[in-house]
Amino acid sequence: MSTPSSQHILRRTVRFTINTDGSISGFNTTAGKPTMTTLGRYYELQIAVQGTPDPTNGYLLGIQEIDALVRNTLIPIITAQIHLDPSVSPHTLLPKLWSTAAAKLVPILHAVRWQLTPYHSIEMTNESRDNNTILLRQRYEFAAAHRLHTPALTDQQNADFFGKCNNPTGHGHNYKVEPTIRVPLSILTPELQLNIEQAVNDAIINPLDHKFLNSDCPPFDQTNEGTIPSVENITTHCYQSLAPALENLGCTLDQITVWETDRTSATYPA
Numbered sequence: 001m002s003t004p005s006s007q008h009i010l011r012r013t014v015r016f017t018i019n020t021d022g023s024i025s026g027f028n029t030t031a032g033k034p035t036m037t038t039l040g041r042y043y044e045l046q047i048a049v050q051g052t053p054d055p056t057n058g059y060l061l062g063i064q065e066i067d068a069l070v071r072n073t074l075i076p077i078i079t080a081q082i083h084l085d086p087s088v089s090p091h092t093l094l095p096k097l098w099s100t101a102a103a104k105l106v107p108i109l110h111a112v113r114w115q116l117t118p119y120h121s122i123e124m125t126n127e128s129r130d131n132n133t134i135l136l137r138q139r140y141e142f143a144a145a146h147r148l149h150t151p152a153l154t155d156q157q158n159a160d161f162f163g164k165c166n167n168p169t170g171h172g173h174n175y176k177v178e179p180t181i182r183v184p185l186s187i188l189t190p191e192l193q194l195n196i197e198q199a200v201n202d203a204i205i206n207p208l209d210h211k212f213l214n215s216d217c218p219p220f221d222q223t224n225e226g227t228i229p230s231v232e233n234i235t236t237h238c239y240q241s242l243a244p245a246l247e248n249l250g251c252t253l254d255q256i257t258v259w260e261t262d263r264t265s266a267t268y269p270a
Contacts, residue, residue: 006052007050007051007052008050008051008052008053008060009048009049009050009110010048010049010050010060010061010063010107011046011047011048011111012046012047012048012063012066012067013044013045013046013115014029014044014045014046014047014066014067014070014071015029015030015031015032015033015042015043015044016032016033016034016042016043016044016045016070016071016075017032017033017034017035017036017040017041017042017043018040018041018043018075018078018079018082019034019036019037019038019040020038020039020040021037021038023037023038025037029067032044033071041082043078043114043115043116044114044115045070045074045075045097045112045113045114045115046111046112046113046114046115047066047069047070047101047105047109047111047112048109048110048111048112048113049061049066049105049107049108049109049110050107050108050109050110050126051107051108060107061105061106061107065105066105069101069104069105073100073101073104074097074100074101077093077096077097077100078093078097081093089188089189089190090114090116090122091122091134091185091188094112094114094122094124094134095124095129095185097112097114097124098112098124098129108126109126110125110126111123111124111125111126112124119138119139120137120138120139121136121137121138122134122135122136122137123135123137128182131182131184132184132185132186133182133183133184133185134182134183134185134188135180135181135182135183135254136180136181136182136183136188136193136196137178137179137180137181138178138179138196138197138200139176139177139178140176140177140178140200140201140204140205141174141175141176141177142174142175142177142204142205142208142209142210143172143173143174143175143209143210144172144173144175144208144209144210144211144212144213145170145171145172145173145211145212145213146170146171146172146173146212146213146214146220146229147165147166147167147168147169147170147171147214147229148162148165148166148228148229148230149162149166149214149222149228150222150228151222170212170214173260173261175208175234175258175259175260176258176259176265177200177204177205177238177256177257177258177259178256178257178259179200179238179242179246179253179255179256180253180254180255180256180257181196181246181251181252181253181254182251182252182253182254183196183250183251184250184251187250192249192250192251195249196246196249196251199242199245199246199249200242202245203238203241203242203245204238204241204242207241208234213229213234214226214229217229219237220233220234220237231258231259231260231264231265231266232266232268234258234260234266235256235257235258235266235267235268236268238256238258238268239253239255239256239268239269242256255267255268255269255270256268
């Protein structure tokens with residue numbers, strides 16, 4: 001049996017707003033400091049560091065150090081760019097945020113993730129930094145119905161194993177889908193981002209949305225050697241459908257996560 005690494009990854013998220021009048025007053029860091037008092041912007045920055053905790057205090061790094069770095073150094077970089085030229089793509093700032101954070105943090109900087117909206121983020125990691133790429137995540141959704149049933153079991157065995165999910169007329173979910181896409185910085189443009197969204201729509205959303213998966217989608221048609229439309233198999237199908245389309249755009253699909261409910265999800269590949 002292999003010995004686990006003694007290293008940890010510590011992540012800290014800082015929520016913040018940028019007011020158009022430059023005001024910085026506020027106390028509610030849970031909601032985002034400062035208080036949004038104008039038609040401002042809201043973002044989140046997540047800093048991840050990797051290393052071995054100090055044996056005396058148990059800390060890898062005090063989170064107050066990360067908070068100070070973000071609020072005193074990184075947020076001003078973003079604020080200055082917004083005032084200078086808000087039309088630039090956010091990804092152009094990510095290398096500067098990374099290099100600034102890496103120069104000030106004693107443990108190894110593992111990742112900088114900029115949450116642009118609740119459903120869209122860009123991230124630079126140790127690996128992506130070396131490869132001059134970023135990780136682009138954007139969440140989508142589709143509604144579909146399915147029935148969990150396998151011919152390998154009797155009707156009673158299916159009912160016992162799958163329970164309500166074995167309902168003969170099926171049941172529905174509002175699925176959420178989030179691909180993690182590795183994109184070279186050299187080709188990341190607004191046009192490419194729109195092409196990525198189009199690829200997701202063509203490969204995943206349009207074929208699955210408002211469908212009864214067992215009969216409307218050949219990969220899950222078990223009368224013709226299809227697989228059970230479990231969230232695990234749906235995730236695998238989404239990955240296999242989207243990966244080639246992204247390769248044609250010069251990108252790489254690292255992995256994809258599908259949420260069946262807010263409590264149940266699958267990620268492929270692990």
